[in-house]
Amino acid sequence: MTTPAQLARFNNLTLGYEKHPAVHHLSGDLLHGDLLAVVGPNGGGKSTLLKGMMAQLKPLGGRIEWSQPPQLAYLPQRARLDLDFPLRVIDFVALGCWPQVGAFGGVRRTAIQQVSRALEQVGMQQFEKRSLDSLSGGQLQRVLFARLILEDAPLILLDEPFAAVDEATQEDLMHLIQHWHQQGRTIIAVLHDLQQVKRHFPRCLLLAREVLGFGPTDQVLTEDNLRRARKMQVAFDPLAPICDLHLDEEAEASHA
Numbered sequence: 423m424t425t426p427a428q429l430a431r432f433n434n435l436t437l438g439y440e441k442h443p444a445v446h447h448l449s450g451d452l453l454h455g456d457l458l459a460v461v462g463p464n465g466g467g468k469s470t471l472l473k474g475m476m477a478q479l480k481p482l483g484g485r486i487e488w489s490q491p492p493q494l495a496y497l498p499q500r501a502r503l504d505l506d507f508p509l510r511v512i513d514f515v516a517l518g519c520w521p522q523v524g525a526f527g528g529v530r531r532t533a534i535q536q537v538s539r540a541l542e543q544v545g546m547q548q549f550e551k552r553s554l555d556s557l558s559g560g561q562l563q564r565v566l567f568a569r570l571i572l573e574d575a576p577l578i579l580l581d582e583p584f585a586a587v588d589e590a591t592q593e594d595l596m597h598l599i600q601h602w603h604q605q606g607r608t609i610i611a612v613l614h615d616l617q618q619v620k621r622h623f624p625r626c627l628l629l630a631r632e633v634l635g636f637g638p639t640d641q642v643l644t645e646d647n648l649r650r651a652r653k654m655q656v657a658f659d660p661l662a663p664i665c666d667l668h669l670d671e672e673a674e675a676s677h678a
């Protein structure tokens with residue numbers, strides 16, 4: 423059961439691949455209107471957690487209890503995106519409002535102004551007619567954020583939104599995230615810049631397969647916790663012992 427303040431509850435959640443946990447026994451709450459950073463070493467399970475939240479991965483153990491079915495928008499890691507095709511910026515961003523306007527007809531009529539406004543918000547109004555594959559990395563990231571604006575989701579998951587993005591672009595995109603937060607949306611961002619997390623994110627999850635801290639950022643990003651995070655061996659090891667819980671049975675029970 424969740425309380426009204428909770429959007430979701432991680433209940434002893436274990437996620438992984440071929441029964442080897444990548445996120446191990448996570449418990450804690452995601453609150454409505456949270457601005458939560460997920461930090462930790464490479465391979466620590468941050469992207470895996472987002473995949474679990476999107477139900478792309480079924481829990482090996484435990485569960486995520488949602489207060490209501492989640493309506494979410496997702497920004498994947500840029501390295502995982504293959505946008506090397508000649509789609510125009512305007513058409514790509516318009517895909518963000520596909521669910522509202524339906525597949526046929528309406529896009530041009532109803533969405534064109536919204537698309538222009540979103541591109542203006544990210545400073546890309548001059549680029550409407552350009553093809554995606556002609557954009558620089560930072561410009562592409564702005565366009566991806568414009569599409570998130572159109573998706574208009576109450577829960578937004580961002581996987582390394584500032585990777586390989588210059589300072590000015592980071593600042594602009596951070597403003598947009600703060601704007602979303604002020605609108606009452608819930609935002610979870612996977613980040614590596616701890617100073618940025620301390621400055622802008624009130625809550626934080628430190629993940630190195632195990633949960634090393636989950637709560638107010640100043641209580642999570644302590645020297646002690648960060649030292650422990652650095653020491654964690656988080657490489658995926660196919661020979662590592664499988665979690666000693668009866669994971670299958672537990673997952674079965676949680677889905678019953």
Ligand SMILES: Nc1ncnc2c1ncn2[C@@H]1O[C@H](COP(=O)(O)OP(=O)(O)OP(=O)(O)O)[C@@H](O)[C@H]1O
Nearest residue numbers: 439444463464465466467468469470471656657658
């Ligand atoms: N499809 C997969 N099959 C097997 N193992 C995987 C798969 N995807 C991820 N892993 C492993 O799960 C572990 C967690 O990966 P994940 O991508 O969640 O880490 P991360 O914290 O997001 O890392 P990074 O900071 O490097 O992006 C890693 O050891 C990774 O190799």
